[in-house]
Amino acid sequence: MITDNEKQVTFIQFDEPPLQAGEYTITLKQKVNLQAEPYTVTRKFAVSGERFVLADEDINSVFPPNLANGEFSGAMAHVVFNRRTLPWERTAVAGQADTPWLAVLLLNKDTELPVQRKTARDLVPKGTAITVQGSTLTGTGEMPAGYISYPGFQTLEYGETPDTPCNVIDIPVALFNQIAPAKEDLPFLAHLRKTDTIAKAGVDASLEDSDYAVTLCNRIPLGGADSYAYLVSLENFGAYLPGTDGTNNIPAGTQYVRLLCYRAWNFFLNNMDQNFRDLLENLNKDQNGLTTLQFPFPGLTPTVEEVQAALAGQAAGTLSSAQADVLVKNAMMMGYIPADHHLRHGGHTVSFYRGPLAPFAVRETVKVPVSTPDALNRYNPQTGMFDVSYSAAWQLGQLLALQNKNYATALYNWKRQETAAEVVAEEEIILREKYKNIKAFSKIFNARKAALSTKAEDDELLKAVTEWLGKLSTLNGVPFNYLLPDTSMLPPESLRFFELNNSWIDAMMDGAFSVGRSTERERMRDQKHITSIFPKARAASCRQRARRPHLLNAGSDAKVVTGFLMRSMLVGGWPGLEINAYKDLDAKEEIPLIRMERLSSEVMIALFDGRLKCLAVHEPPETLHQGVNGTAATGFNTLLRVIKGDNPGQQIGTSTAPIPMRTDNQTIQVKTAAKNILDTLNAPPISEGITTFTSAEFALEMIRSAVKVEFIYDPIKSTT
Template sequence: MTTQPTEQSAPADDTPVAFYDHLLPGIAAGRYRITVGQQLPAEQLPGARLDPVEQIVDVRAAQFRLDPSWVHAVYPAAHSQGPFHGLLPHITLDPAALPWEREPFTGSVPNPARAPWLALLLFGEGELPGDPNALGTTVPLTVRALLDGDAAVSGPALDRDAVDPALLDTPCRVVDVPRDLLAQLLPEPSDLALLAHVRTGGPEGAGGSEGADAAPADDQGGRLSRDAHAVITTARFPDAAQGRYVAHLVSLEGHTPPGPEADGRPVRLVSLHSWTFTSCPESGGGFGPLARRFAPGHGEHSAAPLRPSPAAGAGLPDELGTLLEQGMVPMTHITESGERALAWYSGPFLPRVAPELPRPADGHFPDADGLLLHEPHTGTFATGYACAWNTGRALALADPGFATTLVRLRHRGRLRRATERQYVTYSQQLFHSAPSAGPAPRAAARTTVPTPRERFEELLRGDALGALAASFAHPDDAGPDPRPVPTAPATYCLNTPQRSSAPQPPSSDARETAAWLARLRTLSGVPFDCLVPDRRMLPPESLRLFHVDRGWLDALLDGARSLDRHPGADTATDAELDQLLNAQGSVPTAGLLLRSALVPGWPTLRFEARAASGAVQVEVIRREVLGGDVLLMLFDRMPDRLTIGEPHQGLHFGVDDRGDVALRSLAPGEVGRPLGRSVPVGTDPALTVTTASGARVLDVGRLAARLAEDVKSGSPLSPAEFAVQLVRAPEQLTLSFEGTTR
């Protein structure tokens, strides 16, 4: 079945999210025997009966290891710290059918509810003998050693013949769990199905639509969109007190459900993925507390323009304070003579719109000296543009592929123009040596034999010049001839084809060079110190907005293009690169820098930037994580509204701050709408079991029955419906910059 939350419970951008019970593969993993026979109706005919043909087919699926790329997200994030005591940790997997590709437990345990063969178990400190500190320690084994078994533990009972022989010597990781602890944490086999479901929705998908083209089909004949993910949730809550936990995604294949009749040996489970986190209720490390710091009134954490902040009580003169407000940073400047002096540096990110940088006559700065600007208030130099030029040249020299391509492009352009000038010279000589009389009689023209010089001149007027130039450069490298070339009267009969004037496509070297420069224009590869010259401009847990200085970008590109450049000889090549660059997409004009624990904790953090009071969507030109906790985003315009939200696939499950489950409607067309009622889970001992060690474990079966009484009149809840009831919608923060000075 499918459920679609309404706007009240949908993600922040109202993109629908669909829930499915499961996605069953067309055929389960295992070994199959295919028998093919043929029999004709007339058995008396020769060859009417043929012996059957048998073929053994192995349908393989993940069993002992998972590709790390299959893990789309985990919550809480690995190594994170925050108030997680009201949430059920979960893992999101990209292969949506993965949890149902195998059978849980042994063949003697029925599975009518289609329970997954994977389970997510949560362990605290001191619970696992092999990992007392909950650091995620596992035991490495080969698949062969796992199948051979160990008398001290109860391992999986798997058919060795059904395992691919190539996997027997590959490594896997196992964890030994005390049997009584496993019996407390693992739900009943019939309840395991409620802890796994398939979810679609998000910006990459088709808006959560069930009718997306080329999508995999579910078992009810519906269609799942391309962004389907499998979600597996644990049944255990982290404790209210501070503590570290480790979550293990384990395989249940080949095991038997823990029961009182089993022996006391630990159970050896294959751990397919694990991560650790710390639950600390007072840490304020969740998404909400972290994001709310960027709101106004939180000092240096608030979203503000990117500028250096002078120390309190510094008492700077007004002219120095003005320079700091404009984003300029005082730096030490060493002159060519070796003297040390004070200079002001400004990177490409400014808290203001930079004035237009005057350009030379040919449009490109030949060196960095012309970009050293005088700062009149302090009598020093402003070195930002000069540093940009030198940085671009250094990056170009550091890339041998780009340097070779650019130099080859310039050389071919010069050869092309030299050939053009030679053609003009020969044409002029032919015009001056032409006879003054009219054309010769037709009969005489047929008998005239051209001299070798005349033959060569005739070839130059034909296509030979174009063919020669094409082998070195493009026919349109040069501009038009400086003056028209007169045509000399012909004195002999030769077919004289005209040169083609059709525009030629740019060469591969020109396209490659323009693409490299376009990447550099988005500041790709530029050292972070050039972007943020003072680390105090971007303190921890801060968000900074900025304008991008177009003059700084132009100086950066001029430095990269300066390799082997001759202003007079390379005018046409520069014009061609300018034209190609203009077609390479938008130029960044604004952006933001985010330095926060949100960056590593929520890798798919959602940003929505809008301008014109939210009416215009701002284009994101570049988004990249720089270092461990810094996110850079470049826009085509300055936004006046910014929304930061938890990722769609980071949708959480659990109870609210009071320990209640808020009921949601399951009626068609109103799925997910809050009903205004809730079920107390934290205070009902029948719904939450507290183990001897203090672990709070959800009684999945009883809770599902209790919720069904209120939302379905007693009819059993499906996994998708159960997930809708436990949903805690992603949080978001919207910042408005309307009317502010940036």
């Protein structure tokens, strides 16, 4: 039985939108007793939808990723959409709601097609009049003779014009019949996936699951060749699609088929290790064994004995050049980098800086609040160097707070109300002591308290302050160069673990909380509030993401936070990358995820509520790809999985079903393949007894095994 915390993906046949794009007429009738004929009102309305272009945010990802190099033989390229209804908002075959209008076509290097910039009029035969629904706008088609495109495009929909820009590809008819799916194939080439998003980057952190629509290609790449994929529209194109064996249904005399193209990408079949598994297993390869955030340096790592001897020499004033090198390397191992430091009163020096992401657990030495950032500087008189890490954090926190008008205003107003309430309380104590027998003051002070503030207002202001500080404590909004002061600490194709330096976070939060603080009395007042607000903010940060059921009660004040930075093609190629962290090496005791976010197209950060020892990286369920096994010489097949019962998706031993191809041995006869799978599942010895076999079941049976790679985190031990 699959439990909630094990659920990864559910396949669904399709999701028909309430109304497909087009023009509609609605008629309302009302019959009353005094009127023989009912009152009738008729109105027309239009439902608009994507047609000539797709927005970038509609497409989640493509597989294989653009420009990827790897072993993709047998894989069916696909596109993942963020909107669950998109492939069915139009149709390729009138009256068939489960038939998608979007398709993925795959070409080999020798048949690559250029994507051309055109307009809507270039999809209508030359000289044909073009009209627009609900508009007097007209135009004339410009598509040359010998071309065929979408039937009915001479009447454009609301909001469209003959000059609407679009991208197209022109496919020779013989090639189109070779690569295009049959209309009987199309219903099996799109499905919906409901996936667990608790441990996923790039999604709403409060969601437990999300829906993605997927459109599959009906071809597999040719071994040893470059492949070119195109996401195209087949709207109303059912009559022109080839037969299941590639037979022609295009009118005689046609030379080219012109199709709208929304995304074009290419990938390469080779052994350059850029598929999901190989990219993961090659992280940190040839990087001197570094797995934590340290500045790389040439030569050997100093030993503990060498560091202790250098420290003793420094203290005695007999430090040699070799020992100085040892101390510098030791500092770099601890995550520090030397940086130019322009002093407040002119001049400059070199100081050490370390961001909040340390390669080991750092002792908490910072006491907040402080009056100025300079109070957090550390100075080593033996070397004459400052450590400006905490003062930089404090200054950054203040700048981020002042930059955020909502937070700064809420904090100022809350502090003002708290100060006013304290003043009233002090005055009341003084007056009660002086005029003990006068009862009128209670009424006056109660009215004054009510006028100054209400508890509801205080609570809302404090909530806004706490929530913003909670996000700040997880480094939201912190510039990347503060996190990683030198990019060589995170080279390409690397994974670097860290432990969050709580002293750095405290300094930054104090800087943010210092808005409105100008006197020593205000600093002392802030000290009282900080002891309660900062822990609440940290605790709130742990609840920013949804949690798996078995982790719902895993509470923490986020005092031990570990995580990683990843820089890899994985981040852009698989944007829904899934991560689980465990506090034991056997990956049994999971720790909650606090934050996971893509910082760029190739960099990702993740924070976990606890000290991780094992990290599991999963292939995103929405990008799990379908494909076939075998070769043209031996025949193609797919391994079968259970559909009914308690363990859907479980592989059925080595049972397979044959996957037939067209004569090119690349193009799958999809409907026939679906029938072969169904017949094999229902026949002895499997005998599933399946009566309905849709795109959901087809996707499950064609899916390749998911990839999971585990990493062990072994933090360095501080030598000082």
